[in-house]
Amino acid sequence: MSKRTDLLLDLADDELFLGWRNSEWTGIAPFLEEDVAFSSIAQNEIGHARALYELAAAELGTTADELAFDRKLEDYRCAPLVQLRRLEWARTIARHWLYETADEIRLAALKASDDLEIAGIAAKIDREEAYHRMHAEMWIDRLLASEEGRARLNEAMDELWPYALGVLNDELRPELRRRAEERLGRALPEVEPVPRDVHEAELAELWQEMTMVRRSAPAGSQW
């Protein structure tokens, strides 16, 4: 595995697992608009994952589906932030904003890459992510507007903060802190990031569910 395929798999695994987690709101979000929004965001994230897996697959001589579903559990590289199971609403919004903001910072760096394929795909992904960010910002405004919303959002942000830091590398973390503290109007805890190689128990559960159908079929099945 090259550094390039490691990077592609970091990104693809993040988008696939977050997409899956977002889709857990389909049918049960607090109201219809959010049902539609989280389903649509999930569809976008999984589309990004597929394109990123395809780039990695071309280099590794495999396919996007094999990378998404046939790796060993311990080989997945997604950040622990996206592994956490469906969270209550304030935590869902906190994760959504933290991930989308971290992703914007990461994509901005990738758009400046001298690897034109990576710069190109990052620019394309970023166009769609702009809508996810607007949606997340709208919800942060809404939660910050009431005392209860603010309290619940702050609690969720403190809890998820070490996970959010773990999405980015050392170099990009200060920018995430700067933006998050500015947005919330307060300092966030000085904590150690939860690194990418940590696998939460929820990842194993999700992997079981996500790969169940594929594992049940003989190798080489046509879908």
Added chain:
Amino acid sequence: MTADDVWAALAEIPDPEIPDLSLVDLGVIKSVTVDGPRVRVEFTPTFMGCPALERMQVEMTAAIERVGGMAEIDVVLDDSWSTDRISPAGREKLRRAGFAPPAPRPAGKLELVELQRGAFRCPYCGSTDTKLENIFGPTPCRSIRYCNACRQPFEQFKTI
């Protein structure tokens, strides 16, 4: 078989989700190169999670075979497709099908306040007295707006 023959064949392929529009109207075909029987098409996908993308490639391959070519579809994954590439005819077809065509891609960052402005026109009655209901809609490419004048919700193409 010339490149023009191939373009004409591709212009017959309806968009799988909005069949009023062809793939050429949608602007997803970046280039066509004919080299003997081989036809290379540069295809720029719309939204990356759109389930119609695979269907589009199958249909393009079949259309090229019908004019006697062997298709090679090259998927270009960069920022070169934009809703600005939807042709003027395509925009008119969208409006007639009840969808509000996308606004031009802004030079800078896309902002929520832009979407919340009333400048978007209702495809049914033409009023600009409309408001954003949901950034997201039934497919990745559309938002939901509401027209205060004719009291109809409508689907607005997202600018990308």
